[in-house]
Every structure is written in C-alpha cells, then in structure tokens.
Amino acid sequence: MTNKHRLNIISSLHGTSVTPPRRLAGLLAIVLATCTTTWAETFTVRVDPPGAFHQFVPQFLTIRPGDTVRWVWEGNFHTVTSGNPETGVADGIFGTPLRNFGAQYSFTFPNPGTFDYYCAPHREMGMTGRITVAGGEPTPPPAAQPLNISTRVGVQTGDNVLIGGFIITGMQPKKVIMRAIGPSLQQAGLTGVLADPVLELRGTGGVLILSNDNWQATQQAEIAASGVPPQHELESAIVATLAPGAYTGIVTGKSSTTGIGLVEVFDLDQASDSQLANISTRGFVGTGDNLMIGGFILGGGSANANILVRALGPSLTQAGITGAMSDPTLELRDSNGAIVRANNDWKETQQAAIAATGIPPQNDLEAALLATLPPGAYTALVRGTAGSTGVALVEIFQLL
Structure with a gap:
C-alpha cells in the first residue's frame, strides 16, 4: 500500500436469501450526516481558552474568500473588534460587544x-x-468519508465464520460501536437468520480486546447511549475507543449454530482526527442468492469520493486459503439498486487507471472498478463466473 491511498472501507458478505440492493441499503442503520452544499469552510478561533491567558487561539489565521470565522468564547468580558490593534480605533467591518463564556x-x-x-x-x-x-x-x-459499513453473511462454522478486519488511521483514537445482528433481520424479510450471534473484537496479533454475547449483558448503558443499540436482546454489540491500528471483528453462532448474520461498524466520533479504514470480510460465494454483498455509506463531507473496489479470488491462495473463487465478477450499485459500474476481469476496462492506483489485483481474472461517488449508500456484489463458487474477498478503497 502506498501512502497516497487511504483504505477507507471494505465490506463483504455471503449468505442465503440475499436481500436486493435497495433492501440491503435499508438495513444500514446509520443515517447519512447532512452534507453542506457550500464550497466554503468554517474556521474556529477560541477566545481566551484555558492555558492561553487573554489570547485568541489561533492568533493568526489564513483563509480564502467565502470562508467563515467563528469565534467561541471560553473566557469572560471579551470583544472581537476589527480595527487597528496599535491605536484601538475600530473600523466597523466586524465586531461584537462584550461577551462571556459560551458566546x-x-x-x-x-x-x-x-x-x-x-x-x-x-x-x-x-x-x-x-x-x-x-x-x-x-x-x-472535504471529500465524503465512510461513516458505517454493513456486512450480511451466512455465518457458518470453522473457517467460514464471519471475520471482518478494519483499520483506524490518523493521529487520534476513534470511538466506534461494532454490532453483530441476527434475530432482528427477520424484520427485513430474511429467513434462516443467526439466532444468537457472538461477537469478538481483536487487535494486532489476534489479541482479544472485548467480547460480547448478548448486548445487555455488558456495556448496556454505553451501547444504548450510542443511539444505535441492537433491536434484539440476543444480538451483540461492543463500544470501544481504539488507537490507530488494525482490528478484527469475529462473529460466530452460539453453540456452533449457523445462519445469516450482519456485522456493522459505526463511527461514533466523526470529529476526531482519525478515520475508519480498510474494513474487509472474506466469505464463501455460492450460486443464486448466495452471492457476496458489501454495503457502505459515504458521508461527512460534500465532495465526491474516488473509490476503488476489488473482488479477489485466485490470489487468496497465496495466503494459504483453499477453495478460492477462480473468477469473481463485480457490480457496484447505488441506494436505488441501479448499477453504477460493473467488471469481470480488471484489465477489460479501466486497466490503465486501475494500474495507476498502485494496487491493482494480482490476478488477471480478478475484478476491479474505479468510480467517483457522491455521498450516499452503496453496495458491492460479487458472484462467480458461470455459476462458479468459492471463497472471495471484496475491498473498497478511498483514493486520495
């Protein structure tokens, strides 16, 4: 991975009784943040903050025409008065009377x-x-960013449990909630759902950070306060504030039960200087309705995001995975289920542009596509060519 790329969200699923893309988008529990339509930006200046006695912080600020400056009072008995600081003569361009903390x-x-x-x-x-x-x-x-990923999958046993990896990039810790959903999927018309999902959150090296069976058993108050608690008491959830790094969520069925499950990761701290990144799930792709579907939401900015989607199969054998899909195909759909772009073998279309990203698929039979997407909900669908089956991986990168 080169530095010019930021892995921003990867999600995949495999399972039975697949929901059409429009209905899958409806399963995504996060409401996309309202995006501004202006090209201008707002900058904050703190008025007399703690530790900076009688100062504006920052004292010097460079902006562009159309931008807005917002002064926030953290001390008392201060004005903002435009004019000559040497003589104290105001010019009347902008200013306030005396104001106090909170103004x-x-x-x-x-x-x-x-x-x-x-x-x-x-x-x-x-x-x-x-x-x-x-x-x-x-x-x-700012470009739209991933705010939430949602992966629905037929959770099996052994190597075919649901394993989703994600990375937090940036300089600050990120507060997230991860959910493992099963019984409430019946409300979306799904049958054969996972009756009692169990969730584990693991860090680098597979170290267990937190685990949960039923969400009300631990962290109940904090999970409820997130605004997105699971709807069923047998579903699982974990709230954690995580330092930048790589993490893995593992979803299994209690007592080795199987069924359709949904794993989700939500960004609970969009203001922090960090982002969700590289959220990926490997799954078995069958035929008919048993395809792989990854859902993701872009938001938190009004500009379009440049996205690379990859569907990998043959190259997974290099990681020791057996039964890899020999020839995956890929579709990208919007929230209405309309196809945005599709690809079978990545060199068939957009070859030069995909190669220029520095992260093209390693096998000619793997699929990839590039798209410039506005904020919204999207799904990536992976199938096997000519009804083939096998283990596949779908990935979504935001390109800087």
Missing part, C-alpha cells in the same frame, strides 16, 4: 485582504488577532 460570533469574509482585530478591554495586554484572506477560490469541501 459565539461568526463572520464571512467575501474578499481577499488582511483584517486585524482585538479585544477592546485587553488590547494593551496583547489580545489581538489577524485574519488573512488569500486570493483564489474558496477552500474546497
């Missing part, structure tokens, strides 16, 4: 220029600031 004030800067300001009572104590509005276009909007 906020926003101003949008439409034109380039340099704008000095100060706190009137504390100007001579050095409580001053400067906004530099650089020329050019407004700050581009």
Whole structure:
C-alpha cells in the first residue's frame, strides 16, 4: 500500500436469501450526516481558552474568500473588534460587544485582504488577532468519508465464520460501536437468520480486546447511549475507543449454530482526527442468492469520493486459503439498486487507471472498478463466473 491511498472501507458478505440492493441499503442503520452544499469552510478561533491567558487561539489565521470565522468564547468580558490593534480605533467591518463564556460570533469574509482585530478591554495586554484572506477560490469541501459499513453473511462454522478486519488511521483514537445482528433481520424479510450471534473484537496479533454475547449483558448503558443499540436482546454489540491500528471483528453462532448474520461498524466520533479504514470480510460465494454483498455509506463531507473496489479470488491462495473463487465478477450499485459500474476481469476496462492506483489485483481474472461517488449508500456484489463458487474477498478503497 502506498501512502497516497487511504483504505477507507471494505465490506463483504455471503449468505442465503440475499436481500436486493435497495433492501440491503435499508438495513444500514446509520443515517447519512447532512452534507453542506457550500464550497466554503468554517474556521474556529477560541477566545481566551484555558492555558492561553487573554489570547485568541489561533492568533493568526489564513483563509480564502467565502470562508467563515467563528469565534467561541471560553473566557469572560471579551470583544472581537476589527480595527487597528496599535491605536484601538475600530473600523466597523466586524465586531461584537462584550461577551462571556459560551458566546459565539461568526463572520464571512467575501474578499481577499488582511483584517486585524482585538479585544477592546485587553488590547494593551496583547489580545489581538489577524485574519488573512488569500486570493483564489474558496477552500474546497472535504471529500465524503465512510461513516458505517454493513456486512450480511451466512455465518457458518470453522473457517467460514464471519471475520471482518478494519483499520483506524490518523493521529487520534476513534470511538466506534461494532454490532453483530441476527434475530432482528427477520424484520427485513430474511429467513434462516443467526439466532444468537457472538461477537469478538481483536487487535494486532489476534489479541482479544472485548467480547460480547448478548448486548445487555455488558456495556448496556454505553451501547444504548450510542443511539444505535441492537433491536434484539440476543444480538451483540461492543463500544470501544481504539488507537490507530488494525482490528478484527469475529462473529460466530452460539453453540456452533449457523445462519445469516450482519456485522456493522459505526463511527461514533466523526470529529476526531482519525478515520475508519480498510474494513474487509472474506466469505464463501455460492450460486443464486448466495452471492457476496458489501454495503457502505459515504458521508461527512460534500465532495465526491474516488473509490476503488476489488473482488479477489485466485490470489487468496497465496495466503494459504483453499477453495478460492477462480473468477469473481463485480457490480457496484447505488441506494436505488441501479448499477453504477460493473467488471469481470480488471484489465477489460479501466486497466490503465486501475494500474495507476498502485494496487491493482494480482490476478488477471480478478475484478476491479474505479468510480467517483457522491455521498450516499452503496453496495458491492460479487458472484462467480458461470455459476462458479468459492471463497472471495471484496475491498473498497478511498483514493486520495
């Protein structure tokens, strides 16, 4: 993996009685965050925060035309007054009267220029600031990010339990909730569901971090406070704040039972400087309705996201996996079930662009596709060519 890529969400499923893509999208429990339509950005300046006596933090800020600055009061008896900090003469471009802790004030800067300001009572104590509005276009909007992944799979025993891996990237810990759903899937018209799913969360090297059988048995209050607790008492969930790194969720049936299960990972802390990444599940792909389906949601930004989807089979044998699918096919569908793009062998279409990502499939018979997607819910469907079956892996990368 090269540094120019950020693995952002990978999800796969295999199972029986597959829900059509539109219904699968309905199973995704996270509501996509409302995305702004403006190209401008809002920046926050803290007014007298703890540890910075009588200061604006940051004191100097560079933005672009159309951007907004929001001042947030963390101390008392302060103003934001545009003008000359040396003489204390206000110019009237923007400003506030005296305000106290908890107050906020926003101003949008439409034109380039340099704008000095100060706190009137504390100007001579050095409580001053400067906004530099650089020329050019407004700050581009952030790209949509994965907020939630949902994987429905026919959970079996032995090597065919549901194993989903994900990575947290960034500099800060990320709070997530992972759920293992079974009985409540009947509400979506599914039969043969997993009666009592068990969930394990493991870290690097397979070290067990947390496990849960029935979600009300442990962490009940915290899981309920997340806003997305399981609907059935026999379903499992884990809330954890995880440092950047690689993690694995394992879903099994209690007492070796089998059936259709759903594993989900939700981002509970979208404001942190970290992201869900590389969420992947390997599964057995059968025929008919027993295909593999991976669901994911893009949100948290208004710009389109560049996505690479891969369906791997033959190259899995290099990892010691037996019974790998010999020739997977791939479809990407939107929330309405419409096909966005499809591929059989990755070199048939978009070969140059896929190769340029630096992470093309290793086998010519594996499938891949590139798409630029707006925020929304999507599904990736994997089948075997000519009714073939076997173990496959579907992956979704967000490209920087």
